[in-house]
Every structure is written in structure tokens, then in C-alpha cells.
Amino acid sequence: MRDGVGMTRETLVGFVLAALLLAFPLVASAMDEPFYITLATRMAVLALAAVGLNLALGLGGLISFGHAAFFGIGGYVAGIFAAHAFNQEPIFSAPFEFMGSDRMPMIWLAALLISALAALPIGAISLRTSGVYFIMITLAFAQMIYYFAMSWPAYGGEDGLSILARNAFPGLNTANPLSLFLVCYGLLLVALLVFATVRNSRFGAALQAGRQNETRLAAVGIAPFSVRLVAFAISAAITGLAGALYADLNRFVSPSMLSWQMSGELIVLVILGGTGRLFGPLAGAMLFVLFESALGGLTERWQFFLGLILLGVVLFARGGLMGIVAGKVRHG
Amino acid sequence: MSTPLLIEQLLNGLQFGVMLFLMAAGLTLIFGVMGLINLAHGSLYMVGAFACAAVAAATGSFWLGLAASLAAAAAAGALVELVVVRRLYDRDHLDQVLATFALILIFSEGTRWLFGSFPLYLDIPATLSGAIQLPGGGRYPLYRLAIIGVGILVATGLYLLISKTRLGMRIRAGESDREMIAALGVDIRTLYTVVFALGAALAGLAGALVGALQSVQVGMGEPVLILAFVVIVIGGIGSIKGALVGAILVGLVDTLGRFLLPKLFSAFMGPAQGTTMGAAIASMLIYVVMALILAFRPRGLFAANA
Numbered sequence: 001m002r003d004g005v006g007m008t009r010e011t012l013v014g015f016v017l018a019a020l021l022l023a024f025p026l027v028a029s030a031m032d033e034p035f036y037i038t039l040a041t042r043m044a045v046l047a048l049a050a051v052g053l054n055l056a057l058g059l060g061g062l063i064s065f066g067h068a069a070f071f072g073i074g075g076y077v078a079g080i081f082a083a084h085a086f087n088q089e090p091i092f093s094a095p096f097e098f099m100g101s102d103r104m105p106m107i108w109l110a111a112l113l114i115s116a117l118a119a120l121p122i123g124a125i126s127l128r129t130s131g132v133y134f135i136m137i138t139l140a141f142a143q144m145i146y147y148f149a150m151s152w153p154a155y156g157g158e159d160g161l162s163i164l165a166r167n168a169f170p171g172l173n174t175a176n177p178l179s180l181f182l183v184c185y186g187l188l189l190v191a192l193l194v195f196a197t198v199r200n201s202r203f204g205a206a207l208q209a210g211r212q213n214e215t216r217l218a219a220v221g222i223a224p225f226s227v228r229l230v231a232f233a234i235s236a237a238i239t240g241l242a243g244a245l246y247a248d249l250n251r252f253v254s255p256s257m258l259s260w261q262m263s264g265e266l267i268v269l270v271i272l273g274g275t276g277r278l279f280g281p282l283a284g285a286m287l288f289v290l291f292e293s294a295l296g297g298l299t300e301r302w303q304f305f306l307g308l309i310l311l312g313v314v315l316f317a318r319g320g321l322m323g324i325v326a327g328k329v330r331h332g
Numbered sequence: 333m334s335t336p337l338l339i340e341q342l343l344n345g346l347q348f349g350v351m352l353f354l355m356a357a358g359l360t361l362i363f364g365v366m367g368l369i370n371l372a373h374g375s376l377y378m379v380g381a382f383a384c385a386a387v388a389a390a391t392g393s394f395w396l397g398l399a400a401s402l403a404a405a406a407a408a409g410a411l412v413e414l415v416v417v418r419r420l421y422d423r424d425h426l427d428q429v430l431a432t433f434a435l436i437l438i439f440s441e442g443t444r445w446l447f448g449s450f451p452l453y454l455d456i457p458a459t460l461s462g463a464i465q466l467p468g469g470g471r472y473p474l475y476r477l478a479i480i481g482v483g484i485l486v487a488t489g490l491y492l493l494i495s496k497t498r499l500g501m502r503i504r505a506g507e508s509d510r511e512m513i514a515a516l517g518v519d520i521r522t523l524y525t526v527v528f529a530l531g532a533a534l535a536g537l538a539g540a541l542v543g544a545l546q547s548v549q550v551g552m553g554e555p556v557l558i559l560a561f562v563v564i565v566i567g568g569i570g571s572i573k574g575a576l577v578g579a580i581l582v583g584l585v586d587t588l589g590r591f592l593l594p595k596l597f598s599a600f601m602g603p604a605q606g607t608t609m610g611a612a613i614a615s616m617l618i619y620v621v622m623a624l625i626l627a628f629r630p631r632g633l634f635a636a637n638a
Contacts, residue, residue: 057426063425063426063429065429125623125626125627128626128627128630129626129630129631131425132363132369132425132569133565133569133626133630133631133632135369135425135429136369136561136562136564136565137565137622137623137626139558139561140558140561140562140565140619140622140623141619141623143558143619144616144619144620147615147616147619148612148615148616150615151608151611151612151615152608152612153608260554260558264429264433267426267429267430267433268430268433271426271430275426301441301444301445303437303440303441304437304438304441304442304445306434306437307434307435307436307437307438307441308434308438310430310431310433310434310437311416311431311434311435311438314427314430314431314434315416315419315431
């Protein structure tokens with residue numbers, strides 16, 4: 001539908017951005033500048049988190065102001081699994097003994113599953129409401145988990161939890177910044193593929209139809225609630241996976257990953273890039289991290305200018321970055 | 333557990349609830365009349381607190397500071413409405429969330445720029461610095477009682493303003509049909525600015541009053557803002573009555589939960605683990621209450637224009 005014959009300008013711009021993100025750390029690695037590799041890894045991980053949110057927000061029109069909950073849950077899965085594996089203490093011993101893990105694939109699987117499982121009850125209650133209620137309720141659920149993490153001392157409470165040795169991926173040395181980047185970049189590509197598949201599937205059509213006109217969707221015999229709940233869970237799972245990577249990147253997880261500012265930042269990433277567009281989150285994350293490091297290098301008060309830029313984008317450039325460079329979305 | 337202690341905690345809960353009402357009343361009014369979700373309401377609370385602390389430090393008078401907080405917050409609110417918020421009424425909630433999120437960044441960093449990163453301190457005025465005897469033997473700070481009194485006054489004043497005055501009539505008309513009231517010749521743009529400034533002044537007042545109990549610092553507004561959201565979601569967005577009931581409910585549940593739950597859990601699980609567990613559950617309690625209420629009444633207790 002959207003991609004008819006050949007490649008649209010939007011897709012082309014997206015591929016160029018993806019290629020740039022890959023080339024940047026390779027060049028940095030050749031020039032022996034590990035700082036820039038970490039910067040690119042941060043872009044990839046934040047883009048991954050935003051791809052998750054984009055599925056709920058962009059396709060489904062579900063303005064979740066609580067996606068930091070899933071980002072943080074993923075982070076804590078990585079932190080807690082690693083801590084238990086390191087200390088050789090079981091996380092639980094009934095019905096079977098589970099020692100945690102310092103293997104990335106195991107942690108990713110758990111982060112995906114636990115985030116999705118957390119999203120089901122949160123989504124089931126939040127999706128009974130709509131509009132501004134939905135925004136505030138998702139925010140409130142994230143705050144609930146945030147305060148729990150703050151006051152529960154077993155895993156560091158307010159101080160957070162360090163990951164003493166970065167979790168391992170079979171066949172790779174994840175302590176090497178470039179290897180870690182490639183792992184994150186690979187997952188980002190997979191997530192983009194998942195997003196594109198969902199968008200073009202029957203399920204995705206129903207999800208987008210629900211955003212455009214709920215009554216018509218119900219009239220053709222599809223219950224919007226269950227479509228949205230499944231989308232919310234998939235979205236949470238992807239963001240949770242990004243959280244696990246983010247914790248491994250920083251080798252640290254703290255309640256700040258669960259904070260409302262984080263939820264706000266994730267929305268900002270999606271909007272900066274362009275809501276509902278396949279490569280929007282990637283463009284948004286690259287732009288955001290660039291702003292952050294460029295402005296952060298110039299002035300301590302970079303958030304002030306970030307606020308001004310953001311305000312300008314919302315008031316005057318409504319399609320986001322992808323909207324500026326690739327034109328308006330064509331509705332097929 | 334002694335009765336005076338329980339009474340003290342009840343009053344603390346009431347005082348907290350009253351503070352939340354000052355925030356929630358403005359939020360719910362702005363949403364009800366203009367259909368706007370304003371994340372920057374917490375920044376106006378912070379503006380009020382900083383204005384009060386700065387003026388009180390310069391003049392030595394808490395009361396001048398209090399007047400300054402009302403004026404500064406109302407002025408900041410009116411300015412924000414004229415420059416930014418006015419452009420957002422026709423936009424969807426997502427744009428409103430983002431633009432007001434950007435305003436938070438601007439206000440927070442701007443305040444840090446002006447006042448530095450260190451918290452300011454605000455003293456309780458001398459006339460209110462004592463404590464009074466509670467029935468049953470405890471003592472309770474006069475200042476906190478005064479806050480409860482201010483809250484009751486504001487609630488009454490808002491009720492009279494909205495139900496008895498011409499401005500209130502216009503606000504109610506604006507809530508139910510904004511095209512019609514504009515067609516009848518009411519200057520709707522000015523009305524919006526006035527409502528926004530009124531909400532901002534209430535937030536500034538709350539900030540100044542709480543500033544004397546806690547420290548005045550950047551970022552103080554957002555935790556209160558999020559609680560105020562919980563309040564108006566529980567009460568029904570757009571309903572002042574709902575905001576009052578929701579605020580008192582949240583204030584009491586939170587304060588009593590933090591007081592009673594650790595004791596309750598200690599009785600079952602032993603003191604060490606029970607206190608930790610109780611405290612962790614208590615910190616989530618109001619969100620659990622909110623989820624329960626919404627599971628049964630998705631539009632809150634007193635849904636306006638349902």
C-alpha cells in the first residue's frame with residue numbers, strides 16, 4: 001500500500017539513516033574513538049525502545065506515558081539476573097531452582113516475556129479508558145513501579161544496581177564496544193522488521209483502523225480492545241528488550257530508568273522522528289542523542305534549549321524529522 | 333498505637349489532601365474548560381515556591397512572599413497561555429503532552445539558571461510557628477492547620493466563584509459548549525487566559541505553602557503534579573467536586589498507608605521484613621486505589637459531562 005512500486009523517499013531516507021548509524025561506529029572504531037561507538041550504541045538502544053513505543057503510539061494511537069515502566073523492567077531483568085548469576089544465589093528455588101543468568105539471549109527472552117506479562121494487566125485496565133485518561137493512567141502505573149523500585153531495598157533501592165561484568169553473548173566479546181554496538185544494531189534491525197511486518201499485516205490494519213475510527217472497526221466485527229491489548233504487549237516487550245540492552249550498555253540499572261522523565265523522553269524520540277513512520281524512531285533517537293551530546297558539550301543548560309527545540313517542533317514542524325526530509329505520510 | 337498519633341496522622345493526611353486539591357483544582361478546571369492537559373502545572377507550583385522564598389528572603393516577610401507567589405504564578409501562567417498554550421487547544425492530546433513537557437524542561441532549567449542548583453529555604457511565619465493541643469494529649473503544628481484552613485477557604489471560594497458569579501457562569505458555559513458561548517459575544521480567548529492564570533495562581537499558592545514545610549528546589553513540582561493527575565483521574569476529569577473528594581482520598585490513603593501498613597505487615601512477618609514490605613506497598617498504595625476505582629468506574633467518581 002504505502003510502498004507501491006519501487007522505493008518511496010521515506011524508505012530511502014530511512015535506509016540512509018540506518019547505513020549512517022552503522023558506518024559511524026565503524027569509522028570511530030578505525031580511528032580508535034570508543035566514546036563515539038558508545039554514543040552510537042546509545043542511539044541504537046534508544047531507537048529500539050522507541051520502535052516499541054511507536055507500535056502502540058504511532059500505529060495504535062495509544063499515547064502511553066508509562067513506557068519507562070517496561071524499559072525499566074527490562075533493565076532490572078538484566079541487572080537482577082546478572083547479580084544472581086554473579087553471586088551464585090538462586091532467584092527462586094521453588095518449583096525449580098533458578099540461578100539467574102549472565103547470558104544475553106536468556107536475559108533478552110526474559111525481558112521480552114516479563115515486560116509483555118506486565119503490560120497485560122496494565123493494558124487491560126488502562127485500555128478501558130481512552131484519551132487523556134489513558135495518558136494519565138499509564139503514567140500512574142509507571143510511577144507505581146518506580147516507587148516500588150525506590151523503596152524495595154533488595155536490589156539497591158534508590159541507589160540502583162550495578163552489573164559488575166557485562167553479560168555475555170556466545171561467540172562475542174561484549175566488553176568490546178564495537179561488538180556490543182553490533183549486537184544492539186542487529187536487534188534494532190530485527191525490531192524494525194517486526195514493526196514493518198506488523199504494520200502490513202491484517203492485525204496491523206485493524207490496529208490502525210482502530211486509531212482512525214473505532215466505531216467502524218467494531219462495526220466490521222473486530223473488537224478494538226483485544227487488538228490494542230496485544231499491540232500494547234508487543235510494544236512493551238520491544239521496549240523491555242531495549243531496557244535490558246540499556247542496562248548492559250551502562251552496566252547499571254536504577255529507578256531513573258522507570259521515571260516519568262524517561263517516559264517523556266521516549267515519546268519525544270517518537271515525535272522528533274515522526275509518529276507512526278517505520279524509521280521515525282531511528283531518526284528521532286539519532287537526533288536526540290546528537291542534540292544531547294552537542295548541546296551538552298556547549299552548555300550545562302542544554303535541557304533548556306532542548307525544551308525550546310522541542311516546543312518549536314511541536315508547534316511548527318508537525319511531521320517530525322522524517323516529515324521534513326521525506327514529505328507527508330501518504331494515506332493509501 | 334496511641335489515639336493522638338492517629339489523629340496527628342489523620343490531620344497530616346488532610347493537610348496533604350488539601351495541598352493536592354489546590355493543584356488538582358487548577359488542572360481539572362483547565363482541562364474542563366479548554367480541554368488541555370497541562371504537564372507544566374508542576375512548574376507553576378515551583379514558580380510560586382521560588383517567588384515566595386525569594387521575596388521572603390529579600391523583605392523578611394512571609395506574607396509579602398505569599399502575595400508574590402500568587403502574582404508570579406498567575407503572571408507566568410498568563411504568559412505561557414498567551415505565547416504557547418493558546419496554540420494547543422485545537423491540537424490532539426499528544427501535541428499538548430509534548431509541548432507542555434518541553435515547557436517543564438524550559439522552566440526547570442530556567443529556574444536553575446536564575447537561582448542555582450542549591451535548594452532555598454523558607455521559614456514558617458512567626459504568627460503560625462506554634463503548635464496547638466490536640467484532644468487526647470498530642471500537639472499539632474499550627475502552620476499545618478492553617479494550610480487545611482486555606483484549603484477549605486479556597487474550595488469554598490471556588491464553589492462560590494463558579495456557581496454564583498458571572499465569570500463562573502461563563503466558565504461553566506465554556507465547559508459545555510465553547511462555540512455557542514463565543515457566538516453569544518463572550519470573549520472566549522480572554523476567558524481562557526483568565527482561567528489559566530487562575531489555575532496557575534492556585535498552583536503557585538500550593539507551592540508557596542508547601543515551600544515552608546520542605547525545601548524549595550527545582551523539580552519539586554513534578555511529583556506533586558503526578559499525584560494531582562491521580563487525583564483528577566479518580567475524581568473525574570473536569571469536576572471540581574471530584575478533585576476535592578479525590579484529593580482528600582489520596583491524601584488520607586497515602587499518609588495513613590505509610591503509617592499503618594508497616595505496622596500491619598510487621599504483625600505478620602516480623603518487624604524487619606514487615607516494615608520494608610509495608611513501606612514498599614504503601615508507596616504504591618494510591619496507584620492501586622486508582623486502578624481499582626478505574627476498573628469499576630473508568631471515567632472517575634464524578635465524571636463531568638459524561
